[in-house]
Amino acid sequence: MISIVLRKLTEPVEIGGYELPAGVSVAPSIYLVHRNPEIYPEPDRFLPERFLERPPGTYTWIPFGGGVRRCLGASFAQLEMTVVLKELVKRHQIRPAKRRSERVFRRAITETPRHDAEVILGR
Numbered sequence: 001m002i003s004i005v006l007r008k009l010t011e012p013v014e015i016g017g018y019e020l021p022a023g024v025s026v027a028p029s030i031y032l033v034h035r036n037p038e039i040y041p042e043p044d045r046f047l048p049e050r051f052l053e054r055p056p057g058t059y060t061w062i063p064f065g066g067g068v069r070r071c072l073g074a075s076f077a078q079l080e081m082t083v084v085l086k087e088l089v090k091r092h093q094i095r096p097a098k099r100r101s102e103r104v105f106r107r108a109i110t111e112t113p114r115h116d117a118e119v120i121l122g123r
């Protein structure tokens with residue numbers, strides 16, 4: 001997961017009532033958008049089925065950032081996940097190796113589960 005993206009303003013802009021001058025760096029927060037309970041009720045719960053009722057919105061689901069610098073690999077990453085996860089769940093039952101949830105760990109610009117989210121594959 002990536003929590004924020006960064007932009008340096010080339011011209012002044014007003015955002016949410018704040019006048020920001022050119023040259024300032026702003027960091028739209030992917031994390032805060034995805035944890036906003038007005039957009040996602042019970043935001044801390046893993047509820048992928050919420051997207052069945054309402055498809056992900058352009059400005060409310062932004063794991064790949066947005067605009068002209070949006071992630072170049074977004075389509076590839078989603079295709080890869082679909083193919084790999086589909087094959088895995090077709091063949092195996094997947095359960096977490098540890099009972100407790102893991103802390104978040106920062107690796108360069110990404111955040112991952114502290115112990116790599118080990119799972120046990122069964123039949």
Ligand code: HEM
Pocket residue numbers: 001002004005006063064065066067068069070071072073074076077
């Ligand atoms: C789940 C997987 C991935 C996530 C969540 C992700 C997320 C992101 C995010 C948030 C950005 C910054 C976008 C912005 O500034 O608006 C980014 C940039 C980028 N990503 Fe990904 N990414 C993923 C996979 C990939 C893959 C598989 C590739 C290449 C095959 C890739 C290549 C890039 C490149 C080249 C950029 C820089 C784009 C630019 O600055 O113009 N990403 N990614």
